[in-house]
Amino acid sequence: AQSVTQPDIHITVSEGASLELRCNYSYGATPYLFWYVQSPGQGLQLLLKYFSGDTLVQGIKGFEAEFKRSQSSFNLRKPSVHWSDAAEYFCAVQGGSYIPTFGRGTSLIVHP
Amino acid sequence: SQTIHQWPATLVQPVGSPLSLECTVEGTSNPNLYWYRQAAGRGLQLLFYSVGIGQISSEVPQNLSASRPQDRQFILSSKKLLLSDSGFYLCAWGTGGSEGYTFGSGTRLTVV
Numbered sequence: 001a002q003s004v005t006q007p008d009i010h011i012t013v014s015e016g017a018s019l020e021l022r023c024n025y026s027y028g029a030t031p032y033l034f035w036y037v038q039s040p041g042q043g044l045q046l047l048l049k050y051f052s053g054d055t056l057v058q059g060i061k062g063f064e065a066e067f068k069r070s071q072s073s074f075n076l077r078k079p080s081v082h083w084s085d086a087a088e089y090f091c092a093v094q095g096g097s098y099i100p101t102f103g104r105g106t107s108l109i110v111h112p
Numbered sequence: 113s114q115t116i117h118q119w120p121a122t123l124v125q126p127v128g129s130p131l132s133l134e135c136t137v138e139g140t141s142n143p144n145l146y147w148y149r150q151a152a153g154r155g156l157q158l159l160f161y162s163v164g165i166g167q168i169s170s171e172v173p174q175n176l177s178a179s180r181p182q183d184r185q186f187i188l189s190s191k192k193l194l195l196s197d198s199g200f201y202l203c204a205w206g207t208g209g210s211e212g213y214t215f216g217s218g219t220r221l222t223v224v
Contacts, residue, residue, distance in 0.1 A: 044204075102155055
């Protein structure tokens, strides 16, 4: 079985500050891992994905994530947050099936 | 390029009325199709998925049903809506691999 945990329900940062959103997964092997962003009232947009190779992956909008097998983590980072980054962020894991499991999401609040 | 269309964007329906939400995908063939429901602060709940025409798998017993009458069409239905059916419904498609999933823009359903 696969599962994913996003331990932070809300994260507040100041504009220009760095950001790290945490994601921990559970799966017996290396799964596919994804980060999505959702603006209010909208669908989810894929930010980045990992399935093999370089453990540091680059995504859209200046985001990156690092896969750490030893910690079963796939944390999302951005060096300098913009006010437009305020949104809900979802981590997702997909193991041997074609059904992804999504975390409960982390709401990012950006202060000016 | 592939696109996904979901409609309507918002819907207000009385308790006991029927429901039909439609999702269509363009630019690909034989996609895996998914219906999710999102309640505030509770992440994404997978309702149904389909790997082919006429093949529907239900993840959660409920008042809803799904159908896939054509390869790139996925319909979510209910014969009699309940108040608890209110929520934000998202359609998504994917290939089941490492590419991730593409989401529609969602339907906000309010049952009154």
